Amino acid sequence: MPAAAKTYAVLGVDLALTRYTGASGAAPLDAADSWGTLDLRVTPGGRGGLALAQDPVDLAEVSGRENLAQALILRLLTMRGALTPLGHPEYGSRLLELIGRVNDETARNLARLHTIEAVAQEPRVRKLLDLAVESVPGRPDAIQIHFSVLPVDDDDAVAVAFEVTL
Numbered sequence: 001m002p003a004a005a006k007t008y009a010v011l012g013v014d015l016a017l018t019r020y021t022g023a024s025g026a027a028p029l030d031a032a033d034s035w036g037t038l039d040l041r042v043t044p045g046g047r048g049g050l051a052l053a054q055d056p057v058d059l060a061e062v063s064g065r066e067n068l069a070q071a072l073i074l075r076l077l078t079m080r081g082a083l084t085p086l087g088h089p090e091y092g093s094r095l096l097e098l099i100g101r102v103n104d105e106t107a108r109n110l111a112r113l114h115t116i117e118a119v120a121q122e123p124r125v126r127k128l129l130d131l132a133v134e135s136v137p138g139r140p141d142a143i144q145i146h147f148s149v150l151p152v153d154d155d156d157a158v159a160v161a162f163e164v165t166l
Contacts, residue, residue: 065156068124068158072119072122073162075092075118076114076119076145077093077162078092079096079097080092080118095111095114095115097114098143099166100166101166103141103143107166108143109133111145112133115145126151128147129147129149129150130146130147130148131146132147133145134146136163139165141166142165143163143166144162145162146159146160146161
């Protein structure tokens, strides 16, 4: 009897907001540039209704592992406290406080600390496995953050990478 497919229902469903959300496989990589690529993703639509001369599009959704990866990116790119009026004063990270700083070891260590703090707040993450914060070659004003996490109810890591322009 074949093993039942995992559903990852505990990881949730949301609108697709980041451009890269392919989260299949043992250690997938989801990436988003912190400026210019966060937007609603559209997908082919037209499930019913009148036929149109052009391909219709609709809002896409992400679920399970893809949703977790996207949620982590959005948490890290949201200023901590920005959602206080909505009742979530601790949501977000302090990464955006680094904008305007020199890209030096101190700034990268602060980015590492802020990433650890924000990932620890995500209830769908069981464990942070690894974390690297590096300068982007040829871009002295940017850092790239790579990390992987073990989601709850899953033994396969989800890897995330994104850039922050300082």
